[in-house]
Amino acid sequence: MPSEDFAAYVAAAGDAIAGADRARERPLPPEVVSDRAPFELMPDPRRCPSAADGRQPDAALLIHGLGGTAYEMRDLGRALVEACYLVRAILLPGHGTVPGDLSDVDYRAWIEATRLAVASFDGDAERLVLVGFGLGATLALHAALLEPGHPGPELVGLVLLSPALGPGPPLAWLRAPLLYGAVLPAGRWSRLLSDADPVRYESLPRDAEGQRDRLIAELDAEAGPLQLPVWVAISADDAEVDAGAVRAWLCRDLGGPRRLLWYASQPEPAADCPFVDERPSNASPDILDFSHVALPIAPGNPRYGAKAAYVDCAHYYWEAATPSWFVCMDPSATAAISEVRRGEISEANLRRQVVRRLTYNPDFAAMVEDLLAFLADPPQPRDPGSDDHG
Numbered sequence: 001m002p003s004e005d006f007a008a009y010v011a012a013a014g015d016a017i018a019g020a021d022r023a024r025e026r027p028l029p030p031e032v033v034s035d036r037a038p039f040e041l042m043p044d045p046r047r048c049p050s051a052a053d054g055r056q057p058d059a060a061l062l063i064h065g066l067g068g069t070a071y072e073m074r075d076l077g078r079a080l081v082e083a084c085y086l087v088r089a090i091l092l093p094g095h096g097t098v099p100g101d102l103s104d105v106d107y108r109a110w111i112e113a114t115r116l117a118v119a120s121f122d123g124d125a126e127r128l129v130l131v132g133f134g135l136g137a138t139l140a141l142h143a144a145l146l147e148p149g150h151p152g153p154e155l156v157g158l159v160l161l162s163p164a165l166g167p168g169p170p171l172a173w174l175r176a177p178l179l180y181g182a183v184l185p186a187g188r189w190s191r192l193l194s195d196a197d198p199v200r201y202e203s204l205p206r207d208a209e210g211q212r213d214r215l216i217a218e219l220d221a222e223a224g225p226l227q228l229p230v231w232v233a234i235s236a237d238d239a240e241v242d243a244g245a246v247r248a249w250l251c252r253d254l255g256g257p258r259r260l261l262w263y264a265s266q267p268e269p270a271a272d273c274p275f276v277d278e279r280p281s282n283a284s285p286d287i288l289d290f291s292h293v294a295l296p297i298a299p300g301n302p303r304y305g306a307k308a309a310y311v312d313c314a315h316y317y318w319e320a321a322t323p324s325w326f327v328c329m330d331p332s333a334t335a336a337i338s339e340v341r342r343g344e345i346s347e348a349n350l351r352r353q354v355v356r357r358l359t360y361n362p363d364f365a366a367m368v369e370d371l372l373a374f375l376a377d378p379p380q381p382r383d384p385g386s387d388d389h390g
Contacts, residue, residue: 002117020097036069036096041081048084059125062089065134067201075298102208137163227256229378235290236264257378265289288343304359312357
């Protein structure tokens with residue numbers, strides 16, 4: 001769990017990550033351990049002077065998604081530290097070791113880890129922004145709404161990427177294979193894959209999804225009004241969370257400064273919601289739309305970026321003997337069959353195209369510029385009586 005001594009927490013988490021794989025006699029390379037672990041980034045004191053009492057004026061807590069690790073928040077962390085934020089990213093309990101560890105975690109442990117991480121900034125920063133992705137965004141919102149009296153610096157904003165605010169649409173590829181009934185012992189796993197990705201679980205226990213849903217239910221049942229500045233980005237084509245519910249929540253239920261970047265492959269029906277900036281997600285010919293996992297990742301990311309060696313074809317895992325698997329993994333070997341496109345692994349995309357799941361955000365730089373401008377000067381909300389929410 002995070003502590004006041006954040007450096008000690010980072011070191012202890014690294015030991016736990018390395019120890020879990022040594023126990024399986026599959027020791028991890030040091031760089032993988034480091035990538036999975038929580039991290040802290042300090043702003044350059046030459047450009048970013050501290051306050052008279054030694055505290056940093058601004059800080060950001062980064063919280064990753066379900067099955068992920070702190071790695072998926074590194075690109076955002078680098079952007080924020082360049083903007084003079086003190087940055088800390090945590091590793092949620094059950095993550096970063098082996099997927100089975102998520103079977104034994106209660107969602108309240110995630111809440112407690114978030115609370116302790118917020119408290120770790122006490123005495124180190126004047127103002128704090130919570131930055132979450134997926135499950136991490138839900139935890140950030142939970143902390144803002146249900147724990148307003150937290151110790152630590154003043155909470156001044158939320159940055160939510162692909163927040164999980166409802167049960168969401170199940171992934172089509174998890175429903176399709178009939179083999180799942182035979183290979184998943186007692187229904188314990190929502191998905192059981194090879195876990196070839198070194199910094200993110202590809203397998204996921206059903207218990208973990210259940211704990212996420214309990215967190216969302218608690219948030220829905222007990223949430224009150226929120227006046228904080230809230231900046232959100234989401235893909236309309238997201239296959240893991242309910243993008244429409246997120247848009248409706250931001251447009252109808254919030255009272256403070258707010259903004260939504262809405263990435264869509266198709267124009268949305270006209271809706272007069274002044275807080276939404278609709279952006280195309282298929283501007284590139286080889287990209288169909290943006291996937292859930294893409295938003296926090298920069299195109300230059302060495303693991304998931306545009307030129308990275310890793311390709312996400314896990315949605316064809318149970319069809320490994322079919323042309324779709326081979327084309328996805330190596331399109332040059334079977335180019336006559338199909339051209340690969342990148343995007344979300346939605347039913348519509350998979351019906352018409354061999355799809356590699358998009359693992360990075362082509363609009364990352366513009367997205368970061370937008371969120372930093374919002375945090376620097378949140379627009380004042382309109383009079384609620386003048387809003388035509390859509």
